Amino acid sequence: MTSPLIERAEQRDYQKLFIQDLNWSKPDHPPVTVEHEGRSVTATNVSSYKGLRVWVADEKPDSKLEAALDQHLAKSSTDRILIFHDDTEQVWRWPVRRAVGNTTTTRLSRHRHRNGDTDPHFAEKLDVIRLPFDTLLDSNAVLAKVRQAFDVEAHNETKHASKLMARLYSAMEKAYPAATPRADRDHEISVTLARILFLMFGDDTDMWDPHLFSDFIRDHTQPDGSDIGAQLTALFDYLDTPDDQRGTPRPGLEGFRYVNGRIFTERVTLPVLNAEFRTAVLEACDRDWASISPAIFGSMFQSVRDAETRRQLGEHYTSEENILKTLNPLFLDELRAELEHIRTLGKYEADRLRKLRDKLGRIRYMDPACGCGNFIIVAYRELRDLELAIMERLQEITGDNPMLLANVGLKVTLDHFYGIEIDEWPARIAETAMFLVDRQCDLKLTAALGYAPDRLPIQEQATIVVGNALRTDWTLVCPPSEDTIVAGNPPFLGHVSRSAQQSEELRDLWRRDDIGRLDYATGWYAQALQYFSVHNGKWAFVSTNSIVQGEPVAPLFQQVFQRGWRIRFAHRTFPWESEAVGAATVHCVILGFDRSDSPPPRLFDYVGRDAVPQEVHVTRINAYLTDSPNVLVEQRRSRLSSQLSTVSFGSRPNDGGNFVVGPEQYEIVAADPIARKYLRRFIGSKELLHNVDRWCLWLVDASETDLIQSPVLRERVGGCRQHRLASKRPATREWAQWPSLFDFNSQPTKPYLCIPGVVSEHRPFFIASRFEPDVIASNAVFTTVDPDGFQFAIVSSSMFLTWQLTIGGRLESRPRFSNTIVWNNLPLPPVEAELRQRIIAAGRAVEGARAQRPDRSLAQHYVANAMTPELIEAHANLDVLVDRALGSTAPCETERERQQVLFARYDELTAGLLGAPRRGRRNR
Numbered sequence: 030m031t032s033p034l035i036e037r038a039e040q041r042d043y044q045k046l047f048i049q050d051l052n053w054s055k056p057d058h059p060p061v062t063v064e065h066e067g068r069s070v071t072a073t074n075v076s077s078y079k080g081l082r083v084w085v086a087d088e089k090p091d092s093k094l095e096a097a098l099d100q101h102l103a104k105s106s107t108d109r110i111l112i113f114h115d116d117t118e119q120v121w122r123w124p125v126r127r128a129v130g131n132t133t134t135t136r137l138s139r140h141r142h143r144n145g146d147t148d149p150h151f152a153e154k155l156d157v158i159r160l161p162f163d164t165l166l167d168s169n170a171v172l173a174k175v176r177q178a179f180d181v182e183a184h185n186e187t188k189h190a191s192k193l194m195a196r197l198y199s200a201m202e203k204a205y206p207a208a209t210p211r212a213d214r215d216h217e218i219s220v221t222l223a224r225i226l227f228l229m230f231g232d233d234t235d236m237w238d239p240h241l242f243s244d245f246i247r248d249h250t251q252p253d254g255s256d257i258g259a260q261l262t263a264l265f266d267y268l269d270t271p272d273d274q275r276g277t278p279r280p281g282l283e284g285f286r287y288v289n290g291r292i293f294t295e296r297v298t299l300p301v302l303n304a305e306f307r308t309a310v311l312e313a314c315d316r317d318w319a320s321i322s323p324a325i326f327g328s329m330f331q332s333v334r335d336a337e338t339r340r341q342l343g344e345h346y347t348s349e350e351n352i353l354k355t356l357n358p359l360f361l362d363e364l365r366a367e368l369e370h371i372r373t374l375g376k377y378e379a380d381r382l383r384k385l386r387d388k389l390g391r392i393r394y395m396d397p398a399c400g401c402g403n404f405i406i407v408a409y410r411e412l413r414d415l416e417l418a419i420m421e422r423l424q425e426i427t428g429d430n431p432m433l434l435a436n437v438g439l440k441v442t443l444d445h446f447y448g449i450e451i452d453e454w455p456a457r458i459a460e461t462a463m464f465l466v467d468r469q470c471d472l473k474l475t476a477a478l479g480y481a482p483d484r485l486p487i488q489e490q491a492t493i494v495v496g497n498a499l500r501t502d503w504t505l506v507c508p509p510s511e512d513t514i515v516a517g518n519p520p521f522l523g524h525v526s527r528s529a530q531q532s533e534e535l536r537d538l539w540r541r542d543d544i545g546r547l548d549y550a551t552g553w554y555a556q557a558l559q560y561f562s563v564h565n566g567k568w569a570f571v572s573t574n575s576i577v578q579g580e581p582v583a584p585l586f587q588q589v590f591q592r593g594w595r596i597r598f599a600h601r602t603f604p605w606e607s608e609a610v611g612a613a614t615v616h617c618v619i620l621g622f623d624r625s626d627s628p629p630p631r632l633f634d635y636v637g638r639d640a641v642p643q644e645v646h647v648t649r650i651n652a653y654l655t656d657s658p659n660v661l662v663e664q665r666r667s668r669l670s671s672q673l674s675t676v677s678f679g680s681r682p683n684d685g686g687n688f689v690v691g692p693e694q695y696e697i698v699a700a701d702p703i704a705r706k707y708l709r710r711f712i713g714s715k716e717l718l719h720n721v722d723r724w725c726l727w728l729v730d731a732s733e734t735d736l737i738q739s740p741v742l743r744e745r746v747g748g749c750r751q752h753r754l755a756s757k758r759p760a761t762r763e764w765a766q767w768p769s770l771f772d773f774n775s776q777p778t779k780p781y782l783c784i785p786g787v788v789s790e791h792r793p794f795f796i797a798s799r800f801e802p803d804v805i806a807s808n809a810v811f812t813t814v815d816p817d818g819f820q821f822a823i824v825s826s827s828m829f830l831t832w833q834l835t836i837g838g839r840l841e842s843r844p845r846f847s848n849t850i851v852w853n854n855l856p857l858p859p860v861e862a863e864l865r866q867r868i869i870a871a872g873r874a875v876e877g878a879r880a881q882r883p884d885r886s887l888a889q890h891y892v893a894n895a896m897t898p899e900l901i902e903a904h905a906n907l908d909v910l911v912d913r914a915l916g917s918t919a920p921c922e923t924e925r926e927r928q929q930v931l932f933a934r935y936d937e938l939t940a941g942l943l944g945a946p947r948r949g950r951r952n953r
């Protein structure tokens with residue numbers, strides 16, 4: 030059933046609709062007529078409310094005339110609704126604002142309603158802007174309602190568009206015979222959908238008469254969709270044929286222009302399609318594609334491709350928000366600031382504006398893992414917006430003819446943009462999308478200056494190279510210069526998931542055999558260093574946060590810093606969000622580099638889980654993304670701090686499970702009086718954290734007689750021998766000679782501290798516990814002698830957790846303890862005797878607080894927000910003392926403060942300032 034509000038709108042009695050049904054007020058402005066290029070259009074003010082005006086034009090003019098009218102109306106009412114209509118449809122337009130840096134840009138959003146459609150979205154919108162008849166609202170409240178109705182539409186467009194494309198994709202997929210090779214099918218669907226997108230944009234962006242493509246589908250294909258494949262094929266051919274070779278067009282093709290470029294060149298034979306596909310195309314045509322950002326194409330196509338293909342190629346599409354987090358601090362903010370500054374220069378302004386425009390024209394931008402081109406698209410759009418702002422200002426102050434300005438030629442052009450992508454289909458989408466964003470920028474140019482270049486047939490295109498970016502010489506794709514910018518989001522493939530071939534690529538690029546834990550994405554860093562070996566460009570990559578944690582940091586950043594690059598800006602770890610359905614969950618950082626001292630570096634921090642970046646003031650950024658000396662922490666065989674004792678791996682049974690006794694076997698083993706003598710508690714990470722019972726047979730002191738006389742020991746020791754003999758490792762086979770012993774025994778002979786190898790990233794502290802030497806520590810944990818509890822206190826402090834999280838590695842996302850990286854490098858300076866005693870006592874208080882709840886395992890004790898008040902207090906007291914021991918003058922409040930203290934001590938200790946030998950590398 031059609032809503033009464035829609036019925037009224039369809040009667041085109043807008044005055045009644047607004048005044049009677051929606052409770053707005055009477056009009057307060059006479060009609061306005063605007064002329065442009067010999068044509069005119071009149072708009073009538075039908076209703077108003079506190080400065081907001083509703084205007085109606087009884088026609089649908091072309092975009093230039095429409096823009097001229099809107100510009101005129103904008104002078105008297107910033108916020109306005111402008112309705113154009115003819116007999117069949119009405120188009121409601123509303124300026125949507127978007128904050129970019131310190132400025133706000135405005136673009137017209139539109140809702141198109143075809144008469145006769147039930148169109149629930151339209152009914153909802155009208156309902157939202159209905160005002161209460163008995164209360165007077167202030168202008169802000171009314172504005173908020175109108176924005177709620179119309180701005181929301183702009184935000185939701187992306188999602189709707191993704192869904193429509195997914196529908197088209199699956200409708201096409203079903204039409205292919207099962208025998209079609211999948212790669213061929215995917216390729217053809219991708220090519221076709223890219224073309225359909227282009228055509229829908231064409232309908233909405235004045236490439237030809239409005240609705241030409243949708244009318245072609247509606248009027249020149251059968252309702253059952255049986256000939257739509259053939260008709261589309263004919264249309265694609267026609268679009269690829271130059272005017273002088275066209276002959277007489279088939280019915281429906283008149284009006285389509287020659288496109289050129291590669292978009293329609295490849296011959297694709299479409300399968301027999303159906304009504305479902307045809308309906309999906311027509312519904313997609315009904316959207317307003319002019320205002321949909323082509324940057325979403327990546328996520329659009331991600332939604333329809335299966336997760337496995339996506340993982341193989343490391344595709345995790347970047348939202349526009351994250352792209353701007355990369356591009357703004359890398360170069361856009363600086364350009365915008367320059368524009369703002371120029372505006373204050375008085376008589377020099379025009380000259381400097383022209384120079385800034387020339388500078389924009391020299392910029393070259395390359396994304397070497399460009400996917401569907403979203404980074405290049407956004408970079409292009411933002412630079413075009415800047416150029417437009419300059420042109421508008423020039424027109425304002427010089428009165429220069431905008432036609433002339435535009436005729437001089439735009440400085441920011443598609444051929445300044447480059448991409449490399451290994452997968453062919455997204456590369457194709459990227460090429461098409463660049464053309465579409467160009468079109469959108471031209472519409473803005475028309476709206477602002479009343480003129481835009483005619484782009485058909487296509488003359489200029491972005492260069493998208495299909496190939497492996499790690500085997501491609503980037504200088505051949507885009508020759509580097511001081512004005513070249515490289516930025517993108519290379520694939521997220523950790524050292525575990527990279528293939529043998531990808532490892533080989535990394536070895537070649539880093540020119541080393543040992544690439545250890547280097548992420549595949551570091552290959553892009555190596556390429557960027559090579560690419561910019563001579564030139565001082567700027568570059569930035571989104572990467573998983575593994576590149577700023579643990580072992581990979583030193584080998585990667587040594588290379589970066591040695592070549593004179595600094596971190597120009599960084600976004601610290603934030604959770605990755607993608608607009609696509611089924612998006613991967615990862616944690617990312619964004620790092621940008623230049624070889625300059627200015628502007629000052631910028632650091633963006635994320636506090637809490639809401640992922641909102643906060644810019645913090647810094648003077649430098651080191652490889653761990655803290656405002657600290659530029660140290661690189663490497664593996665170290667001995668401890669940097671004289672206060673710490675040696676940490677070793679626990680003991681390794683290598684027994685095929687024969688020494689290990691679980692709860693279900695305990696009774697049987699303990700029933701053997703000889704075996705029982707040798708049963709010991711056996712601790713790994715799980716036992717430590719979750720109080721799980723486990724034992725082992727610890728036969729270090731077992732006599733030959735016991736080993737022979739006990740049936741249990743005979744069987745288990747025999748089993749261990751067999752297990753070792755069957756091993757492929759010669760060293761293990763050799764250990765078969767001593768089948769009653771663990772093959773690595775590091776069991777402490779004094780009370781010791783047991784440190785788990787891995788803990789959950791959600792623990793508020795790194796959890797460790799002390800044991801007597803008769804409890805055997807497995808090789809899943811680390812141990813260090815700790816007779817007085819000092820080591821326990823240190824590991825239990827927030828300072829230690831901060832160090833672990835900052836420089837330690839991870840197993841997936843869980844912090845992974847390491848003696849060589851984390852412990853041996855912990856920069857604890859000499860601690861005075863009295864402070865040491867107080868730290869030990871504070872550590873005991875932590876143990877005491879744990880003991881007050883013997884029913885809780887350590888895992889239960891250390892649940893964030895569920896710790897007992899006693900335990901929280903004990904840790905807080907301990908933290909104050911350990912902060913002081915590390916040299917902090919006041920208790921640290923945040924992780925960043927602790928990081929600064931830790932790196933300052935590390936810098937001093939490794940420089941030998943605090944009595945320790947000079948070790949580790951420093952880059953300044």
Ligand SMILES: C[S@@+](CC[C@H](N)C(=O)[O-])C[C@H]1O[C@@H](n2cnc3c(N)ncnc32)[C@H](O)[C@@H]1O
Nearest residue numbers: 342344345346347398399400451497498518520
């Ligand atoms: C994380 S996605 C980023 C895509 C796009 N820029 C975005 O942000 O949505 C990484 C892209 O790199 C591509 N890729 C993977 N390995 C590549 C290689 N060796 N050379 C070039 N591109 C590669 C993938 O196909 C994928 O499109």
